[in-house]
Amino acid sequence: MGAELNALREQLLVHVREQGGATDALVADALRTVPRHIFLPDLPPDAAYRDEAIVTKRDADGQPTSSSSQPTIMAIMLDQLGAARGHRVLEIGAGTGFNAALINHIVGPKGKVVSIDLDPEIVERAEDNLSAAGCEGIKVLNTDGALGCPDKAPYDRIIATVGVWDLAPAWHEQLKPAGRLVVPLDLRGVQRSVAFERAGDHWTSISASPCGFMRMRGTFAGPERNYVLDRQTHLTAALPEARELDTAAVLETLDAPEVEIRTGVTPERFELFDGFGLWLAVREPRWFGLSEVEPGTRLANAPLRAPGTVATAGILDDFGLATLSAEDGELVVTGTERIADELAAHVVAWDEAGRPGSAGLRIDAYPAGTPADGEIVIDKKCVRLVLGWS
Numbered sequence: 001m002g003a004e005l006n007a008l009r010e011q012l013l014v015h016v017r018e019q020g021g022a023t024d025a026l027v028a029d030a031l032r033t034v035p036r037h038i039f040l041p042d043l044p045p046d047a048a049y050r051d052e053a054i055v056t057k058r059d060a061d062g063q064p065t066s067s068s069s070q071p072t073i074m075a076i077m078l079d080q081l082g083a084a085r086g087h088r089v090l091e092i093g094a095g096t097g098f099n100a101a102l103i104n105h106i107v108g109p110k111g112k113v114v115s116i117d118l119d120p121e122i123v124e125r126a127e128d129n130l131s132a133a134g135c136e137g138i139k140v141l142n143t144d145g146a147l148g149c150p151d152k153a154p155y156d157r158i159i160a161t162v163g164v165w166d167l168a169p170a171w172h173e174q175l176k177p178a179g180r181l182v183v184p185l186d187l188r189g190v191q192r193s194v195a196f197e198r199a200g201d202h203w204t205s206i207s208a209s210p211c212g213f214m215r216m217r218g219t220f221a222g223p224e225r226n227y228v229l230d231r232q233t234h235l236t237a238a239l240p241e242a243r244e245l246d247t248a249a250v251l252e253t254l255d256a257p258e259v260e261i262r263t264g265v266t267p268e269r270f271e272l273f274d275g276f277g278l279w280l281a282v283r284e285p286r287w288f289g290l291s292e293v294e295p296g297t298r299l300a301n302a303p304l305r306a307p308g309t310v311a312t313a314g315i316l317d318d319f320g321l322a323t324l325s326a327e328d329g330e331l332v333v334t335g336t337e338r339i340a341d342e343l344a345a346h347v348v349a350w351d352e353a354g355r356p357g358s359a360g361l362r363i364d365a366y367p368a369g370t371p372a373d374g375e376i377v378i379d380k381k382c383v384r385l386v387l388g389w390s
């Protein structure tokens with residue numbers, strides 16, 4: 001079994017590298033060595049070596065509250081983090097403890113890893129998993145990650161493996177001046193894993209990559225909301241902030257749209273997810289997302305598919321809605337007439353702008369109240385984000 005599991009780990013690493021992760025030799029060595037199956041004790045060992053996120057805890061409504069993230073995304077974020085031997089690293093979101101174990105392998109015996117989780121049961125499980133995997137010296141702490149862990153500061157690196165809406169001041173205070181922060185950052189309802197370094201009075205991004213993490217709970221929870229529209233089909237609407245939703249009216253328009261507009265734009269799936277998803281979220285205050293369990297009923301022609309889920313996006317206001325579908329790869333807009341025109345105009349404008357996405361995206365995060373300006377400005381409680389593309 002040992003040789004088989006080694007082979008599965010090696011196969012997973014090959015796959016992760018094909019997807020653009022584990023470019024850093026230390027990250028590759030950690031993925032090759034740390035046994036993910038020990039951190040997922042309820043799974044048959046071989047299932048732990050698929051490139052999939054595994055939910056490990058759900059709340060009373062069935063919504064995931066903890067998971068082991070998808071290995072490719074973990075590897076890309078660890079590449080962004082650039083941790084080295086001897087580094088002190090703080091992780092927000094201990095989950096199963098697997099990522100903490102990978103970081104521990106990277107920093108080696110002279111380094112230090114502290115990992116925080118808000119859920120005491122998850123902390124206990126992470127500690128058990130780490131001890132079963134023979135990982136020593138990792139401190140797992142049950143507190144709100146927004147507070148960090150001042151006792152073990154300062155850190156060379158801080159990473160969040162849970163979606164963050166804002167940048168907590170504690171992370172700024174506990175990171176060394178030349179340190180790096182990597183967070184799945186909310187950009188009006190979509191996330192990008194952003195690596196930040198300090199630039200004088202503010203943070204500036206050095207890389208950004210698409211991701212989709214469960215959201216941080218506790219004192220730094222964001223305002224985004226999910227509404228279940230149809231329990232039978234698991235049709236769910238995601239809004240970047242709390243708004244009233246007339247679910248009956250939404251279903252009515254989805255079932256009987258007024259118009260259908262062909263856009264003539266035929267993007268690749270990744271361009272659509274990374275590029276248009278970001279474009280709409282940061283430029284259209286009325287944007288919303290819709291998802292349904294695969295293969296979808298109302299969203300059967302949705303342009304985005306991931307294992308188990310189909311998804312689309314659109315615009316929703318008090319007068320109606322419009323959403324995107326795909327026909328032979330071409331984006332088609334359906335819904336309420338005027339709103340459908342506006343959504344189609346966004347698609348064409350994004351296409352004409354060269355389909356920008358995360359590549360070339362730069363984010364500066366200034367202390368809230370700083371009169372900084374740029375192409376797109378997003379205000380949080382603690383920081384003002386200024387986005388631009390090179």
Ligand SMILES: C[S@@+](CC[C@H](N)C(=O)[O-])C[C@H]1O[C@@H](n2cnc3c(N)ncnc32)[C@H](O)[C@@H]1O
Pocket residue numbers: 065066067068069092093094095096097098099100116117118119122143144145146161162213214215216217218219220
């Ligand atoms: C995707 S999981 C982390 C995966 C983990 N790094 C692993 O390797 O398994 C996200 C975790 O963040 C935790 N979390 C949510 N809000 C938090 C907060 N405010 N502070 C610390 N942890 C939080 C959840 O309980 C959950 O376990």
